[in-house]
Every structure is written in structure tokens, then in C-alpha cells.
Amino acid sequence: MNNTYAVSASPHLHDRISVSSVMWKVVIALVPALIASVYFFGIQALLLTVYGVIAAVVTEAAIQKLRKQEVSIADGSAVVTGMLVSFNLNVASPWWLPVVGSVFAIAIGKQLFGGLGHNPFNPALLARAFLVASWPTLTTAQFTPTIRGIAGPSISGLGRESLRNLASLGNLDSITGATPLTAIKALRDASQVSPDIAEKVMFELTRWETISNLFWGNIGGVIGEVSAAALLIGAAYLVYKHIIEWHIPVSYIGTVFVLSYLFGGLNGFASGPYTLGVFHVLSGGLMLGAFFMATDMVTSPVTKRGRLIFGIGCGVLTVVIRLVGGYPEGVSYSILLMNIAVPLIDRYTVPKAFGEVKK
Amino acid sequence: MGLKTFPGGVHPHDSKEYSKGASIEELPIPKKVVIPLSQHIGAPAKPIVNVGDEVVTGQKIAEPGGFVSIPMHASITGKVTKIAKFPHPTGTMQMAIEITGSDEEKWIDLIDDQNYASLPPEEIKQRIADAGICGMGGAGFPTHVKLSPPKDNPIDTVLINGVECEPYLTADYRLMLERPSDIVAGLKLFMKVVNAKQGIIGIEANKPDAIKIMRDAVKGESNIKVEGLKIKYPQGAEKQLIYAATKRKVPNKGGLPMAVGVVVQNVGTAIAAYEAVRYKRPLIERIITVSGRIVQNPKNIKARIGTQFQELLDFAGGVKEDIGKIISGGPMMGISIPTLESPMGKGSSGLLLFDQKEAKKDAEHTCLRCGRCVDICPLNLIPSMIARSVKYSDWETAEKAGVMDCMKCGSCAFVCPSHIKLIQWIDIGKAKIFELRKAKK
Numbered sequence: 001m002n003n004t005y006a007v008s009a010s011p012h013l014h015d016r017i018s019v020s021s022v023m024w025k026v027v028i029a030l031v032p033a034l035i036a037s038v039y040f041f042g043i044q045a046l047l048l049t050v051y052g053v054i055a056a057v058v059t060e061a062a063i064q065k066l067r068k069q070e071v072s073i074a075d076g077s078a079v080v081t082g083m084l085v086s087f088n089l090n091v092a093s094p095w096w097l098p099v100v101g102s103v104f105a106i107a108i109g110k111q112l113f114g115g116l117g118h119n120p121f122n123p124a125l126l127a128r129a130f131l132v133a134s135w136p137t138l139t140t141a142q143f144t145p146t147i148r149g150i151a152g153p154s155i156s157g158l159g160r161e162s163l164r165n166l167a168s169l170g171n172l173d174s175i176t177g178a179t180p181l182t183a184i185k186a187l188r189d190a191s192q193v194s195p196d197i198a199e200k201v202m203f204e205l206t207r208w209e210t211i212s213n214l215f216w217g218n219i220g221g222v223i224g225e226v227s228a229a230a231l232l233i234g235a236a237y238l239v240y241k242h243i244i245e246w247h248i249p250v251s252y253i254g255t256v257f258v259l260s261y262l263f264g265g266l267n268g269f270a271s272g273p274y275t276l277g278v279f280h281v282l283s284g285g286l287m288l289g290a291f292f293m294a295t296d297m298v299t300s301p302v303t304k305r306g307r308l309i310f311g312i313g314c315g316v317l318t319v320v321i322r323l324v325g326g327y328p329e330g331v332s333y334s335i336l337l338m339n340i341a342v343p344l345i346d347r348y349t350v351p352k353a354f355g356e357v358k359k
Numbered sequence: 360m361g362l363k364t365f366p367g368g369v370h371p372h373d374s375k376e377y378s379k380g381a382s383i384e385e386l387p388i389p390k391k392v393v394i395p396l397s398q399h400i401g402a403p404a405k406p407i408v409n410v411g412d413e414v415v416t417g418q419k420i421a422e423p424g425g426f427v428s429i430p431m432h433a434s435i436t437g438k439v440t441k442i443a444k445f446p447h448p449t450g451t452m453q454m455a456i457e458i459t460g461s462d463e464e465k466w467i468d469l470i471d472d473q474n475y476a477s478l479p480p481e482e483i484k485q486r487i488a489d490a491g492i493c494g495m496g497g498a499g500f501p502t503h504v505k506l507s508p509p510k511d512n513p514i515d516t517v518l519i520n521g522v523e524c525e526p527y528l529t530a531d532y533r534l535m536l537e538r539p540s541d542i543v544a545g546l547k548l549f550m551k552v553v554n555a556k557q558g559i560i561g562i563e564a565n566k567p568d569a570i571k572i573m574r575d576a577v578k579g580e581s582n583i584k585v586e587g588l589k590i591k592y593p594q595g596a597e598k599q600l601i602y603a604a605t606k607r608k609v610p611n612k613g614g615l616p617m618a619v620g621v622v623v624q625n626v627g628t629a630i631a632a633y634e635a636v637r638y639k640r641p642l643i644e645r646i647i648t649v650s651g652r653i654v655q656n657p658k659n660i661k662a663r664i665g666t667q668f669q670e671l672l673d674f675a676g677g678v679k680e681d682i683g684k685i686i687s688g689g690p691m692m693g694i695s696i697p698t699l700e701s702p703m704g705k706g707s708s709g710l711l712l713f714d715q716k717e718a719k720k721d722a723e724h725t726c727l728r729c730g731r732c733v734d735i736c737p738l739n740l741i742p743s744m745i746a747r748s749v750k751y752s753d754w755e756t757a758e759k760a761g762v763m764d765c766m767k768c769g770s771c772a773f774v775c776p777s778h779i780k781l782i783q784w785i786d787i788g789k790a791k792i793f794e795l796r797k798a799k800k
Contacts, residue, residue, distance in 0.1 A: 005696075006684040011692065
């Protein structure tokens with residue numbers, strides 16, 4: 001019998017959880033969205049995702065080798081980043097776009113700061129910002145309709161007449177390629193010219209049929225955000241497994257829902273249709289962002305109160321960018337902006353200790 | 360069902376199945392005992408015997424080293440053979456008195472005071488102090504000190520801790536099943552000493568039979584109730600138990616239960632107090648759970664203080680596989696010790712044996728900032744921030760983050776996906792800040 005025994009600090013029990021079990025659960029949670037994407041966009045969605053993942057994993061391994069660190073690609077965190085980078089791209093992107101994005105995300109966004117746990121920004125979002133700035137036409141101008149396009153001729157789900165109406169309002173040359181968010185943005189500009197037509201199109205964008213298509217995913221967008229339903233399945237899994245908590249997604253989505261209804265109408269305060277809030281929640285990258293990017297534990301606050309503040313901040317910024325900013329979509333920038341506010345939020349949300357004595 | 364509890368906490372598997380069915384068995388009187396002079400919080404006891412002296416069971420062999428201290432008594436009959444440093448249940452080497460037993464057991468004279476319940480409070484407290492009783496749940500605070508609040512600090516509640524939230528341990532559970540009336544007798548003595556108007560016995564809901572038996576035992580006692588508490592670790596921590604049972608929050612920064620009018624005593628302590636007051640019987644034995652997957656016959660053993668762990672393990676049939684880790688106490692807050700030669704002390708509630716695999720600890724990973732430790736900390740601290748500031752020797756931030764408030768329940772380290780040894784960092788922080796505070800004075 002051996003005579004040396006392990007000696008360590010307590011506790012001597014540990015929950016069955018590790019960094020890799022957390023990361024692989026996130027990968028699993030992203031799978032429904034990937035399946036939905038393949039269903040709506042075809043196999044190219046899967047291929048682009050695979051390119052992104054491979055590039056992320058190889059970059060991580062190479063840098064860790066270079067820095068003579070233990071190679072930790074088995075923990076799944078690079079896989080998550082690679083998936084998220086690709087998920088932010090249009091399915092018509094060239095093969096090298098997710099590759100460049102993933103290399104940037106891992107090399108600059110993550111390893112440059114010291115690796116997992118040290119990065120101030122969500123690496124995938126940082127990569128998206130980089131790609132949007134470098135190749136604006138590839139990343140934002142063109143969008144691809146789904147291959148199951150039953151919702152009308154355009155990817156925004158608008159019928160022919162509305163499109164013609166919208167186009168007649170001027171300056172909207174490629175309206176058939178518009179996402180719902182670019183359409184609604186154009187509408188706000190156009191309502192100055194022809195309020196009647198704008199009102200009509202607004203009605204069409206926010207009617208339940210469009211909302212339902214947005215929910216199930218039958219309206220164009222980038223790879224990962226096509227189906228809100230699929231994203232919700234994955235998110236429910238993460239909440240059930242306690243990988244993410246409800247605070248950030250609920251406060252984020254709730255804020256967007258309320259503010260976009262209140263300020264998103266064409267004729268001033270609370271003038272939009274009642275479904276306008278729902279439209280904004282289901283459009284663009286909000287579902288993907290709120291459940292999978294804003295909740296990135298490394299770049300979000302550690303306390304519950306801090307997470308609520310963080311989520312509300314993301315929501316306010318998103319609505320501001322969508323309604324008055326220069327871009328149709330603001331999810332990624334708003335999360336990045338809130339990422340840098342995290343140390344500040346953490347500092348001011350230290351919870352009151354149990355039995356805190358008043359001084 | 361709305362069982363009472365506290366905010367935060369974790370749910371480790373309770374692993375009590377190994378030993379909970381085993382009735383308390385008495386270990387034959389050991390041939391040798393090693394009685395540490397420090398088995399409690401406060402000053403170590405001072406020996407009043409010399410090497411070569413003959414002692415009988417129950418004889419005082421060391422006197423208290425101050426008010427916050429307790430005397431020690433011979434737990435067997437025999438001869439004092441050494442007064443030196445020995446392995447201690449905390450894993451260190453500390454001064455202890457070794458007694459080598461003779462063939463025949465002789466006791467000091469005990470009494471049976473039929474009127475024990477009507478003794479004046481001061482006399483009850485004196486008998487408890489003379490018997491060398493300290494908290495038997497683990498921390499080991501001298502019992503008579505707990506029963507001595509300042510005059511201007513009224514106590515209205517005595518809380519008996521029958522929670523036993525540490526996995527594996529079943530010693531208190533067996534006591535509740537087997538000696539319920541003695542526990543109630545002890546509780547009533549405590550209530551009398553501090554003039555409390557109510558007594559509460561808190562038991563975790565995973566022990567329904569104990570709850571039922573204790574409820575039967577307090578039938579007819581209008582001012583004593585049994586409270587079933589939610590199954591959650593650390594439900595048995597003093598502040599958490601008080602909050603669950605009374606909704607009162609013990610102040611942080613060194614606040615004591617008496618500040619909210621409560622005194623907490625463990626079930627084992629209640630029985631020891633009852634025996635001390637009625638029979639003037641000193642504390643020379645206790646119940647200890649010997650358990651673990653690899654233990655042949657996990658048991659709850661009544662053994663003399665100072666019995667070596669090896670002897671307890673032999674009594675439980677030894678081990679089925681190689682031992683990887685020896686734990687004195689429970690698996691969450693217990694101390695891993697290097698040798699089975701250590702003796703058991705008055706606070707030894709368990710002896711756990713882990714196999715090689717259970718003993719293995721994963722390497723530390725960088726903090727992911729996931730916030731799990733913050734979500735579950737029963738004291739509302741930010742363990743990750745404490746660990747990080749200690750790591751970078753930022754003592755000021757560590758102190759601000761509440762390192763000195765931490766009770767080291769281990770919940771944070773239990774849930775950490777990065778396997779950060781939070782309690783180890785917190786220990787280092789506590790030690791360093793103590794040192795700095797001392798240097799300042």
C-alpha cells in the first residue's frame with residue numbers, strides 16, 4: 001500500500017464542470033441554428049462555418065505553440081469563436097472571409113490579450129467589426145434570400161407592390177436585397193417624402209405573417225441569425241444547463257422591445273403598430289447577440305445586477321443605432337461598446353455582503 | 360413546499376448512504392491516546408501532569424489557558440508517557456499529551472444529580488466549562504464562552520444545529536435518532552443559562568426520520584420547535600442556519616450570533632453538556648463517522664478523544680483500495696492530513712478516505728469570469744475578485760472584497776469551471792492580512 005497521500009486545500013469535492021464542458025455545451029447550443037441555416041440557405045452555410053472553425057482552431061494552436069504554451073484547442077473555446085464569426089456572415093460570402101475573420105478573432109481579439117479569460121472584447125464581434133470595416137460590400141450590402149423563399153420576392157418578406165412602392169420613394173436601388181432592418185431604415189427616411197406609402201409598407205413589415213417568417217427563419221439574413229426559433233432552442237438548453245443566466249438576454253431583449261415600439265414609429269412617440277417591438281426583437285442579430293454574444297462570460301459582468309445593467313445598456317445602444325444611427329443594425333457595436341464598460345459596471349455593482357454593517 | 364433556507368449555496372451529492380444506516384458502535388478502549396492541548400478556538404490548554412504520572416479516565420490533565428479556552432481530561436486509564444509535538448487533526452504538528460493505557464479501566468467519581476435541571480445558571484455554566492466542552496460541529500468554540508454574552512446583550516433563542524450539511528457525515532444524524540431526549544435536555548440547559556424564551560432544532564430535510572423523532576421528543580415543550588430546512592450546502596453554517604430559522608442576519612466583519620440574540624450549539628455539544636451537568640462527566644469521547652467509497656464497513660463510531668485515526672479505520676474494516684487522500688472532517692471544509700497517526704479531537708466529526716481518483720485535483724485554468732462563484736456565495740462576496748487580488752498581492756482589494764468575512768465553506772471552489780483553488784487563495788489572503796494587521800499594531 002502506498003504511504004503518501006494527497007494534501008490540498010478544501011473543498012475535496014468538485015461539481016462536474018470544467019472550462020471545456022462549458023464551451024462544448026455552447027457549441028451544442030449553436031447546432032440548432034446551424035441546422036436551420038443549412039435548411040434555409042443550403043450546404044454553403046455549413047461549409048462557411050467549417051472554414052471559420054478550422055481557421056480559429058489552427059490559429060489558436062499556432063499561437064499557443066509559438067508562445068510555448070499548452071495547446072488548449074480541445075477546450076472548445078476556439079470552436080465557439082469560429083462558429084460565431086461565420087454565423088455573422090452572409091451565406092454568399094467567399095470562403096476566405098470567415099477564415100480571415102477567425103484568424104483576426106483569435107489572434108488579435110483573444111490571444112493578443114493573453115488568451116481565454118483575458119480578452120476585453122468578444123473576439124467574434126471584434127472580428128465582425130473588422131470585416132465590416134474592411135469589406136463593407138461583402139459583409140453588409142448584399143444579402144441572400146433563403147432557398148425556401150415563400151414569403152415574397154424579397155428577403156425582407158415584402159410583396160411586389162410594396163417593393164415597387166418603396167423603390168418609388170427613391171434612393172433604394174437594391175431593395176430586393178434588403179433585410180427587414182434595411183427596409184425599415186429606408187422607410188424612416190422615405191416617410192418624409194411619402195408618408196402614406198411608408199405607412200403601408202410599415203404595416204406590411206410588421207404584420208403577423210412577416211413576424212412569423214422572421215421567427216421561423218424564412219427571411220434572409222446572415223448565417224447564424226436566420227431562425228429565431230432555432231436560436232431559442234439552443235438558448236433554452238444553455239439556460240437549463242446554467243451555462244448562461246436569464247439576466248442579460250431578458251434585459252437586453254426587453255429593452256429593445258420597449259424602446260423600439262416607443263420610438264420606432266413613423267409619426268413620433270409610440271405611433272408604430274403594436275407588433276413593431278416584436279419585429280425589432282426578431283430582426284437582425286438580436287437573438288444571436290443577446291443569447292450567445294452578450295452572454296459571453298469573459299466579457300460580461302460577474303454580478304446579477306451588473307448583468308442587468310449590461311443588458312439594458314446593450315438594448316439602449318442597439319435601438320439608438322437602429323433608429324438614428326448610420327447603420328441599419330446595431331447589435332454587434334452595442335455589445336462591443338458595453339464590453340468596455342464591464343470593468344466599470346463590475347466596480348459599481350459589488351453586492352452587499354451578507355449582514356453588511358452600516359457605517 | 361416552502362422549506363426555510365438562505366440565499367446562495369450549492370448541491371453536492373450527500374453521499375450519506377454509506378454510513379447513515381449504521382448504528383453507533385463503541386470502539387474498544389484504545390491502548391494509547393494522544394490528546395492535543397489545542398482542540399478548540401482560543402488559548403491552548405496547559406498540562407498539569409508530568410511524564411510518568413498515573414491517570415484515571417476523566418481526570419483533568421490540562422487546565423484552560425485563559426477564559427477562551429477549555430481543560431483536557433484523560434480519555435483512558437494509564438500512564439502519561441510523553442508530552443511533545445504530535446500530528447494534529449488539522450494536519451500540523453502540535454503539543455499533545457500521550458497516555459499509554461493499563462489493563463483496567465478506572466474512572467473518576469461521577470455523580471447523578473437528579474435535580475440537575477433546577478441548578479442555578481452559573482452552576483450549569485461552570486459544570487459545562489469544567490467538562491472541557493467546545494463546539495463539536497467542527498469549529499470548536501468553547502461552549503461556556505458562547506453561553507456568556509455581555510450583560511447588555513439579551514439572548515432570546517437557542518438554536519440546535521442538527522443540519523449536518525457536509526456530505527458523508529452522519530454522526531449528528533445518528534445521535535438524533537438514538538439520543539433525542541438527551542439533546543432536548545441539553546437544549547433546555549442552554550436555554551436556562553442564557554435565559555432564552557425559545558429553542559429551535561434545525562434539521563435538513565434529507566433526514567425526515569430525524570425530524571420526526573426530534574418532533575416527538577419535543578412534544579409538550581411549548582417553547583421548543585423543530586424546523587425542517589431545505590437541502591442545501593452550507594445550510595449548517597452558523598450564519599446561514601440562523602438566517603434560515605429566524606430571518607436574522609448576523610453582522611459581517613466579525614459579528615457574532617449573540618448580536619442578533621441567538622446562540623447556536625451542535626447536537627453533539629448538547630448531549631455533552633447534558634452529561635456534564637447531570638453526571639459531572641467530562642468530554643472524553645464523541646461520535647465520529649468513518650466513511651468513503653473505499654472503506655470496507657463505513658461506521659459511526661463512539662470513540663475516546665485522542666484515538667488515532669488508524670485505529671478507527673481498522674475498526675471499520677480497513678480499505679478496499681489504495682488510499683489517495685485522508686480527510687479529517689467533511690469533504691467540503693475538512694482538512695486533508697498526511698498521516699493516519701493523527702488523533703481525533705473534540706471537533707472531529709468525520710474521517711474520510713478517498714481513493715486515488717477522488718483525490719485527484721484538476722489544474723487551475725484562467726478565470727472565465729462566469730460569475731458562478733458570485734451567484735452561489737452564501738455571504739454575497741466576490742470570490743473570484745478575492746482570489747485574483749491575492750494572486751497579485753493586492754491586499755487592499757482583497758480586504759475590500761471581503762476576504763476576512765469568508766467562512767471558507769468552499770462552495771465557490773466547488774462550482775468553479777476553471778478549478779481555481781479559491782479557498783487556497785483565500786487562506787493565503789487571510790494569513791497575510793492578519794500578519795499586516797499585527798505589524799500595524
